[in-house]
Amino acid sequence: MTQPSPTRRPLNIVIACGGTGGHLFPGIAVAQELKKRGHKVTLLISQKKVDAQASKNYGDLDFRVIEAIAMPKIPSLGLLGFGLRLYKTIRFSRNLLDEVSADAVIGMGGFTSFPPVYAAHRKGIRTYVHDSNALPGKANRMTAKCCTNVLLGIEEARHYFNPAKCIVTGTPVRQEMEVRKDRREAREELNLPQDRRMVLVMGGSQGARNLNSLVIEAARQCAELCDFLIITGSADFERVSQLTADMPHVHVIEFCSAMASAYAAADVVVSRSGASSLTELAHMGKAALLVPYPFAADDHQAHNARVFAAHGAARMMRENTLTPDDIAAFLKEVFTDSALLASMNECALRLDMPDAVSRIANVIENTDSPASHD
Template identity: 50%
Template sequence: MSKSLKVVIACGGTGGHLFPGIAVAETLKARGHDVMLLISKKSVDREASAKYGDLRFETVEAVAKPKTLSPRMIPFLWRLWKTAGTCKRLLKQYQADVVLGMGGFTSLPPVYAGHRLGLKTFVHDSNARPGRANILTSRFCTRVFLGVKEGKPFFTNRDTVVTGTPVRAEMVNLPSRAEGAAAFGLDPSRPVLLVMGGSQGAKRLNDLAAESSSKLPAGIQVLHIAGTLDFDRVKATVAGREGYVVVGFCDKMALAYAASDLILARSGASSLTEVAHAGLPSILVPFPYSADDHQIRNAEVFSNAGAAELVHERDLDAGKLANLASGILNDLQTRERMAQAARALDTPDASARICDAIEATLH
């Protein structure tokens, strides 16, 4: 495309929105477009965006929707209106051509503001069961981008395209296993279970992983991303256990995937996108209180494809988890079959597909 576009990407609030937004921004910049990313004032946004000094970030007020019948709806609507006004001024000052929301209520005010200004507007939804925020935001969109085809029926009478969910540039070519193991002090010749507990509803998953470690066969290592809030507690729980590495916030996910043989995680869409890209088998324990059970729907996509074992939290204890993990890690044929199924779910050109679709609407 010859014309350089000014694109605003609203992607704050969670890593699941931020990292795919950064991936799209990197692709747009490589194509010669100008990009501004809108993030929230949350620490997760500040910490994660700090390593991308070549990208422009602006903060806007994050607006989380309460329950519809909650008395907090009135102040929510007021904040939403104010944030939309702030976004409108930002878009006019920036002279934006396009607004892309990467999901959640952080996307609604910028997309709505762009719609009111007559700009091309888009929203991306990663989940098999799209969130209500994105369904509402889609009313103001030129087109809706979907991470998986299972989301399409929820956007009736909307122009949709399945693009996949982008991964960050650093994830495109993973380091070697030896590099990954060295980064975390692991033995590359021994199997590694990667626990991704630093996410929504992480405490119970962290507990299960820590408790099960004493029941794992000797030789299995654990790399546990516990989250900054739970780091000290998990570290104390597994103190002295050989081959058990605990980290809080991990900004070296490419190295973590490269070092690992099996994933234990919740089933947020962005994390699953990276698991598929890394081609790793997984044990998925959906967060039982996720909105509209979207994590269960996400996990079902991987389970039905043979890429993951889906286990509900209510059905899991430390012994069952240890047996399940060791059974997969000690069965090379099963591991490889699940890994191939995971790779088949990957859409490696998702960022390019999104950029192509944006450019096509402005020809």
């Protein structure tokens, strides 16, 4: 593991990580590490429900809300309002950077990272953007232009940026996931049976309605084979609860605040292929059936899933052709071929970068050169 080197004084660091769990949780992981090293951290999140839901379990961290502004289509009438909101958010960011005497700003991705990173860049403060996906989004590519360094979740993304600025750090997992939990304890905690195979179903930080529907039909065929723990997302909780009311082998959670336990309790996972979900699957060494969100920008979730499939850690299936029979067949295959399941688990583990959070913190602590830009 890379060792942190001592810094001259505690730093004031701003982490912009709002908008979605895939940005927020890696941001929380970096904040936890920097705080542990004695630095002061301010996290910028958006006003969205998922941010409030996810951040409420981290009362020891300092969260501030900043307006989340998404880039409208070009050309469109929305551009005028967007320009005004962007200007206001950059001004808000500039004031906040003064208030906390920021030494460095890290954007964890998405368009919510741009205003604080841009404001910091204009003030000559060190700036970073972290991109966790195999195919980086447009917002990150734009933000990267005003960054000192670009921190990458995986090597595959390097050629989308100025390669000289890129440092492959991996994507960090939260402190509570660093140590893998015991399966028995995890099942006790989540009130799940000990003697059944368990399939964890997750649709990213906000749930996935179509995937939930397909899994419920598959679960009807698999009542003998295994149990299911479905994390539905807030919007689909009522519907899934009703549809599975007569299925005692299906367990339903709206939003899971104990993801370390959910992974530990699972034998196999059916999931969307958001980058943080994949990072956690690798860290936990869990085989998966990956179903990329079909409408993700530039189909980036398919790029993520292909990396895992190519390494033998997962199967990838596209939602438009996926049937409940396919899901049931996959589960029968992995549960009857224990060597296959073990090999997929092992391949997932090989993709883990356990020191990602240290690498990021080291970059933040060690770079004291003035910002360099494209």
